[in-house]
Amino acid sequence: MSGISRAPRSAEGLSSTKDLKEALTGDRAARFVWLCNFEVEHRWARAYTGIPAVRGSATAATVQRMEELGALLAEPGDHLLLDRPLDAHYRRYAERTGLGAPTELVTRAPAAEGGTAAAVLDSPELLDRLRALARDGAFLMPMGASDRERRITELTGLRSAVPDAAVYERVNSKIYSRRTAAELGLRTIPGFCCETAGQLRHALEEGLREGDPVIVKDAYGVSGRGLVVLDSRKKADQLLRMVDRRARKTGDDALHVVVEAFLPKRFDLNYQFTVDRHGGVRLDFVKEALTAGGVHLGHVMPADLTAAQRDELAEAAERLGKRLFADGFFGIVGVDALLGADDLVYPVLEINARLNMSSYQGRVTELFGRSDGAALAKHYPLRLSAPVGFPALAEALGPLAEPPRDRDGLVVTCFGTVNAQATAADDAPAPFDGRLYAVLFAADRAGLAALDRRVTTALSRFDTTERTP
Amino acid sequence: MDRHHVVAAVEAALGEVLERPVTGLTEDVRLFEDLHLDSTSVLEMLMALEDAIDISVDPESLDMDDFKSVGTLTDYVLTQQAPSGV
Numbered sequence: 001m002s003g004i005s006r007a008p009r010s011a012e013g014l015s016s017t018k019d020l021k022e023a024l025t026g027d028r029a030a031r032f033v034w035l036c037n038f039e040v041e042h043r044w045a046r047a048y049t050g051i052p053a054v055r056g057s058a059t060a061a062t063v064q065r066m067e068e069l070g071a072l073l074a075e076p077g078d079h080l081l082l083d084r085p086l087d088a089h090y091r092r093y094a095e096r097t098g099l100g101a102p103t104e105l106v107t108r109a110p111a112a113e114g115g116t117a118a119a120v121l122d123s124p125e126l127l128d129r130l131r132a133l134a135r136d137g138a139f140l141m142p143m144g145a146s147d148r149e150r151r152i153t154e155l156t157g158l159r160s161a162v163p164d165a166a167v168y169e170r171v172n173s174k175i176y177s178r179r180t181a182a183e184l185g186l187r188t189i190p191g192f193c194c195e196t197a198g199q200l201r202h203a204l205e206e207g208l209r210e211g212d213p214v215i216v217k218d219a220y221g222v223s224g225r226g227l228v229v230l231d232s233r234k235k236a237d238q239l240l241r242m243v244d245r246r247a248r249k250t251g252d253d254a255l256h257v258v259v260e261a262f263l264p265k266r267f268d269l270n271y272q273f274t275v276d277r278h279g280g281v282r283l284d285f286v287k288e289a290l291t292a293g294g295v296h297l298g299h300v301m302p303a304d305l306t307a308a309q310r311d312e313l314a315e316a317a318e319r320l321g322k323r324l325f326a327d328g329f330f331g332i333v334g335v336d337a338l339l340g341a342d343d344l345v346y347p348v349l350e351i352n353a354r355l356n357m358s359s360y361q362g363r364v365t366e367l368f369g370r371s372d373g374a375a376l377a378k379h380y381p382l383r384l385s386a387p388v389g390f391p392a393l394a395e396a397l398g399p400l401a402e403p404p405r406d407r408d409g410l411v412v413t414c415f416g417t418v419n420a421q422a423t424a425a426d427d428a429p430a431p432f433d434g435r436l437y438a439v440l441f442a443a444d445r446a447g448l449a450a451l452d453r454r455v456t457t458a459l460s461r462f463d464t465t466e467r468t469p
Numbered sequence: 470m471d472r473h474h475v476v477a478a479v480e481a482a483l484g485e486v487l488e489r490p491v492t493g494l495t496e497d498v499r500l501f502e503d504l505h506l507d508s509t510s511v512l513e514m515l516m517a518l519e520d521a522i523d524i525s526v527d528p529e530s531l532d533m534d535d536f537k538s539v540g541t542l543t544d545y546v547l548t549q550q551a552p553s554g555v
Contacts, residue, residue, distance in 0.1 A: 051512065056533035058501045058508050228512045238516045242528065421502075433502055 011100040016362035017075050023276035024161045024331060025139055032141040033079045033133060033158060034102065035149065036070035036355065038063050039115030041222045043146035044169045048256040050218030050226045052242045057225065062435060064111055065416035069360040069437065070143075072413055076100030079133065081126075083111035083119050089390035090415040097403040097411055099363055105129060117148035121155070130156035144168050144354035167328040171353045173219040174258045181348035184319045189346055191260030196253050197243050203259040204236040212261060219256035264341035268349075269303055270358055271337060273317040275330045281321030283314050287358055289336065290378065298378030299358050300448070301365070309345050313337065316347035324353060332359050361439055364411050368404050368441050375441050376448045379417070380455065382434035383463045387419040393436070397458050400451075408442040408451050470522060470550060475543045482517035486510045496540030511536060524549045 021030040057063070067082060071094055074080050080102040086094075094101040107119035107126060120126055130138075134157035141161040142149045145168050153160050162168075170176065175193045182188055191214075192203035200216070207214040208230065216239065218226030230236045247253040268289035274282050287299040305313075317335070324333060334356030336349040361377050369375050382388070393415070394401040400409055414437035421432040440455065442448045470478075476496065483504060484491040491504070500506040506514065511533075515526045524546065535545045 052528040054511050054515075054528050054531045054533055054536065058533050058536070225508055227509055235513075235516060238519060239512075242516075242526075245525065245527065246529070430499075431502060 010098050011076055011363075011367075014363050014366050016366045017073060020274060020332065020362075021161075023274045023280075023282070024141070026277060030161070031078060031133070031136065031138040032074065032161060033081060033105065033130065033138050034070045034074045035081045035117060035120070035140065035142040035152075036067040036360075037115055037117050037143050037149065038066055040117070040142065040144040040146050040149070040168075040354070041172070041220065043148065044144075044172055045218065045220030045222065045226075048173070048218070048220050049252075049254055050221065050257055051216055051228055051239065052246060053226060059421075061420040062417050064115065065420040066414060067116055068416040069414045071101050072099050072364050072411075073360045073362055074102035076102060078102040079105050079138070081105050081107070081116055081120055083107045083116045087390050087415055090412070093390065093394070093401075093412065097367070099367060114148065117142070117146070117152065120152055121148065127155055130158055134158045144172070162331050163329050168353065171324055171327055171329050171351065173256065174217055174221065174350050175219045175256060177348055177351040178258055180320065180323055180351065184323060186316055186319070186347050187344060189260050189263060189349060191258055194255055194257050194259060197240070197247050197255055198253065200243060200255055200257060200259065201240055204230065204240065207259050207261060208233055208236055214259050214261055216257050216259050219258065263338065263346065266339045266341055266343070267304075269313070269337040269339060269345075270299060270334060270356065271313050271317060272332060272334045272356060272358060273321050274332050275321045275325050277330050279322065279325040279330075281318050281325075283317045284332075285358070286310060286313055296357060298376060299361070300445070301375050305339065309339065312345045313347055320348070320351065324351075329353055332356070334358065360413065364413060364439050368411060368439070370406075370441065370443070372443075373441060374444050374448050375439055376452065377413070377437075377439045378452075379435040379437045380459055382418060382436060382459060383431060384419070384422070384434050385431050385463070386429060387422045388434070388462060390415055393418065396461050397455070400455060400458060404441045408447055410438045410440045410451070410455060413437045413439055472543060472547065475522065475546045476539060478518060478521040479539055479542055479546070481521050482514055485517045486514045494539045496538060496543065498539045500536050500538065500542065506536070518546065522546060522550075
């Protein structure tokens with residue numbers, strides 16, 4: 001194993017979250033109340049009609065528990081809003097890694113459809129606690145802001161570390177992404193912005209002309225939803241029929257979707273930059289993204305790019321950051337991009353001006369990443385017949401459950417998702433799908449692949465079904 | 470169309486979306502947990518069902534709970550087929 005660690009060895013020495021605090025508030029020592037409100041995207045989407053969709057979500061319980069990813073991004077002096085406490089064993093584990101864990105602020109009742117933000121608003125004692133933190137100067141730091149997060153700041157006096165809800169809504173549309181990329185002269189994915197059913201019809205006629213498939217994505221799509229791949233004229237006609245039927249029923253043919261071609265690619269990319277309060281832009285990282293069918297599976301770092309390709313992404317980040325700032329935004333921005341089979345960088349698939357999955361890995365990779373090493377962030381799908389406790393999981397992982405200091409290993413970054421889909425105690429037990437989020441560290445890609453296999457084998461006692469990209 | 474034929478149509482639609490043969494399902498088989506249907510495939514699944522059976526589906530009239538199992542989806546299709554007023 002090669003590589004000498006230059007990483008700091010304790011939570012106090014970690015700078016990534018301090019850097020973020022400085023960018024957003026001007027104060028590296030600011031105290032944040034974190035709210036990892038994944039549901040905020042639904043809030044942004046509510047006024048924008050997308051492709052016809054079934055109500056509800058099959059994975060809502062899992063997504064709700066992903067708010068626990070914030071535990072390792074927050075500093076130990078921070079607070080984290082949750083709709084149920086962290087597992088006590090997992091919390092002790094987080095502390096043992098040296099990353100520490102924030103003070104938990106738990107809502108009166110578990111979140112319903114409105115997510116944790118709505119549950120906070122329904123928790124008078126918690127609002128009082130937030131008022132006390134506000135008096136000490138704390139900031140509310142949500143993954144993204146909507147009217148609900150704005151209401152929390154109004155009711156408690158917490159200062160907002162992020163821009164207003166209207167700005168978030170404006171810049172998180174995929175239509176905004178496409179138009180901004182085009183206006184900035186960045187290399188774009190061939191496609192169309194559609195704001196009426198008629199424009200969708202035209203886009204599908206044009207897009208399918210050569211016989212290659214296209215993807216239709218809601219302007220405000222949420223991960224794993226609001227997208228459909230059309231590989232034939234017949235399927236396109238079916239979608240158009242559904243859209244036309246709805247338009248006739250509602251008397252409104254407004255639609256907010258993009259239609260895009262699939263470019264032959266070497267791999268997907270995800271890069272993050274931070275726009276500070278004064279418009280300064282800093283590129284945080286570039287990662288390779290593992291995806292399958294539009295669904296996020298994980299990230300590998302460093303991305304296998306040439307210096308010229310990296311420079312192009314850095315230039316894109318700078319220009320996008322300046323434009324976002326001009327449009328009222330500051331904060332973390334993740335951008336999905338790709339490296340085409342032609343070795344050209346396509347720097348904007350979509351802009352996500354909010355915390356992204358890879359944002360949550362900041363302090364973990366800072367503490368355990370080796371300067372010339374490699375890391376892989378992913379989730380392991382688990383097929384469980386009954387809830388699994390953290391001790392049983394740690395036992396299955398054996399030595400891998402120990403913090404990976406100067407050796408190959410992993411850090412569990414979210415445990416709550418493992419049992420999120422478990423059937424209620426009074427229902428008949430039935431197998432369910434869990435997810436274990438982790439970041440793996442090794443000297444190189446081959447080391448990561450070997451480690452990934454070890455983890456999969458260790459978890460196989462829980463009947464893991466490995467899902468390979 | 471009777472229930473047995475609707476289950477067969479659901480199997481055919483699942484086979485098309487999952488790109489593998491799907492036969493012999495019992496009604497308690499769950500679409501997401503047991504067959505690993507992905508939520509991104511739900512719309513495609515409804516399109517395949519429209520193809521297999523002469524119905525028109527309004528996705529927004531469905532809830533994810535209708536996709537819980539082969540049986541619940543079959544129930545939904547049968548209600549769509551019922552003559553109005555019944």
